[in-house]
Amino acid sequence: MDTNGATTSSAAGGGSTSKSSSKKHSRKPVYSRFTQQELPACKPILTPGLVIATFTIIGIIFIPLGLVSLSASEKVVEIVDRYDESCVPSNYSNDKLKFIQNPSINKSCVRTLTVPKLMKSPVFIYYQLDNYYQNHRRYVKSRSDKQLRSVSDEKSTSDCSPEDKTVDGPIVPCGLVAWSLFNDTYWFSVNSKTIEVNKHDIAWKSDKEHKFGSNVYPKNFQSGGLIGGAKLNSSVPLSKQEDLMVWMRTAALPTFRKLYGKIEQDLQANEKIQVVIQNNYNTYSFSGKKKLVLSTTSWIGGKNDFLGIAYIIVGGLCLFLAVCFILLYVIKPR
Numbered sequence: 001m002d003t004n005g006a007t008t009s010s011a012a013g014g015g016s017t018s019k020s021s022s023k024k025h026s027r028k029p030v031y032s033r034f035t036q037q038e039l040p041a042c043k044p045i046l047t048p049g050l051v052i053a054t055f056t057i058i059g060i061i062f063i064p065l066g067l068v069s070l071s072a073s074e075k076v077v078e079i080v081d082r083y084d085e086s087c088v089p090s091n092y093s094n095d096k097l098k099f100i101q102n103p104s105i106n107k108s109c110v111r112t113l114t115v116p117k118l119m120k121s122p123v124f125i126y127y128q129l130d131n132y133y134q135n136h137r138r139y140v141k142s143r144s145d146k147q148l149r150s151v152s153d154e155k156s157t158s159d160c161s162p163e164d165k166t167v168d169g170p171i172v173p174c175g176l177v178a179w180s181l182f183n184d185t186y187w188f189s190v191n192s193k194t195i196e197v198n199k200h201d202i203a204w205k206s207d208k209e210h211k212f213g214s215n216v217y218p219k220n221f222q223s224g225g226l227i228g229g230a231k232l233n234s235s236v237p238l239s240k241q242e243d244l245m246v247w248m249r250t251a252a253l254p255t256f257r258k259l260y261g262k263i264e265q266d267l268q269a270n271e272k273i274q275v276v277i278q279n280n281y282n283t284y285s286f287s288g289k290k291k292l293v294l295s296t297t298s299w300i301g302g303k304n305d306f307l308g309i310a311y312i313i314v315g316g317l318c319l320f321l322a323v324c325f326i327l328l329y330v331i332k333p334r
């Protein structure tokens with residue numbers, strides 16, 4: 001009896017131990033409303049009426065927005081003039097690269113632009129480059145933001161090769177982006193009267209205040225044998241070199257515009273603008289294009305029909321789907 005009792009109690013004790021052990025090692029989560037997905041939730045049921053109302057509301061909102069955007073874009077007056085081919089003398093028409101690489105040839109040319117209708121100030125001046133890949137990985141990385149910000153990081157040129165240093169020391173600003181700075185220039189006149197171009201405040205405020213240092217000055221820049229683009233005034237800090245700031249905000253697409261300056265006077269309809277262009281920048285080696293753009297702006301910015309067209313297409317598609325659902329619901333209701 002005693003033996004059987006001991007055996008029974010031992011078995012009972014072992015059973016309780018195994019039960020507590022299995023509870024301890026159980027992977028079953030502790031009950032909560034979160035684990036059991038019992039929290040309050042909104043579960044909309046897409047009835048035909050709700051779907052029709054949603055599509056109709058979107059269409060009614062989007063189509064007027066698109067029409068307003070297109071109207072604003074149409075009010076923007078824009079003059080676009082491609083000059084890279086016209087500014088090459090006829091005797092170099094078959095060898096444009098030889099023309100642009102010869103420093104002894106005068107690169108200036110005169111273009112005449114006609115104002116199609118009144119352009120109210122400010123009139124923004126852009127240069128546009130086509131087939132120019134500023135988004136190339138090696139090109140984008142070839143710069144030193146530390147060096148641009150602080151004079152103490154002047155020697156931070158590890159990412160700037162091959163435009164990192166000369167025999168006289170580090171290049172400031174270093175890298176391919178700065179080295180290839182756009183260097184075409186434009187002078188404007190109407191009826192032999194010069195039009196002043198304001199080149200202040202063409203760069204982002206954040207760039208002037210944070211990304212380019214007021215105590216950092218150009219050093220050993222464009223002093224090598226191969227000149228890439230414009231030179232910089234070594235007595236002016238980088239925080240004042242706004243052309244450089246605009247250029248170094250690299251573009252995401254191969255066709256892009258960058259702000260050159262502003263004309264702060266109205267240009268009358270049918271006026272003839274004489275533009276003297278110094279055609280220095282080499283886009284001929286990679287079949288690029290150069291264009292001069294004069295443009296006004298509206299509340300949506302420059303001339304851009306895409307936004308308005310997109311609104312109209314989406315709104316029209318939603319109304320079309322709403323009508324389809326109405327017909328389907330009437331003909332074959334659920």
